[in-house]
Amino acid sequence: MIKYINVKSRTRTEFIDITEKVQEVIKETGVVSGICYLFVPHTTAAITINEGADPSVQRDIQTLFNRMVPFEGDYLHKEGNSSAHIKAAMTGISVNLLIDEGRLVLGTWQSVFFAEFDGPRHRRVAIKVASDRKMP
Numbered sequence: 001m002i003k004y005i006n007v008k009s010r011t012r013t014e015f016i017d018i019t020e021k022v023q024e025v026i027k028e029t030g031v032v033s034g035i036c037y038l039f040v041p042h043t044t045a046a047i048t049i050n051e052g053a054d055p056s057v058q059r060d061i062q063t064l065f066n067r068m069v070p071f072e073g074d075y076l077h078k079e080g081n082s083s084a085h086i087k088a089a090m091t092g093i094s095v096n097l098l099i100d101e102g103r104l105v106l107g108t109w110q111s112v113f114f115a116e117f118d119g120p121r122h123r124r125v126a127i128k129v130a131s132d133r134k135m136p
C-alpha cells in the first residue's frame with residue numbers, strides 16, 4: 001500500500017524537513033527492518049537528503065540554485081515556471097532509505113527535505129515501505 005505525506009509550502013522556493021513525518025509513517029506500518037521509498041509526484045518539486053542541523057545550508061543551496069537557474073530567462077515553456085522544472089530535474093524526485101530497528105538510517109546531520117521550487121502550494125509525497133521483518 002502507498003501512503004501519502006501532505007506538505008504545504010509557504011514560499012516560492014523552500015526546503016521543508018519531512019524526516020519526522022516519514023518516520024511517523026514507518027512507525028504506523030510497524031516495519032522494523034526494510035526499505036522506505038519516497039516519490040514526489042510533481043514536476044516542479046523534488047526530494048533530497050542533506051544537512052538538517054543548520055538551516056543556513058538549505059538557504060545556501062536555494063541561493064545557488066536561484067543563481068544558476070534564474071526565475072526569469074530565455075525559456076520556451078509558456079507557463080512561466082521553467083526554472084522550477086529545471087531545479088526539480090537537477091534535484092531528483094525520489095530517494096530510497098534504509099530502515100533499521102524501526103528508524104530511518106540517516107547520518108547524524110542528515111534530514112529528508114521536500115524541495116519546493118514553485119510554491120506556495122499544497123503538495124504530497126508518496127511513500128512505500130517494504131519490510132523483511134515485522135513486529136510480532
Ligand code: ZN
Pocket residue numbers: 077079080081082085
Ligand atoms: Zn510548468
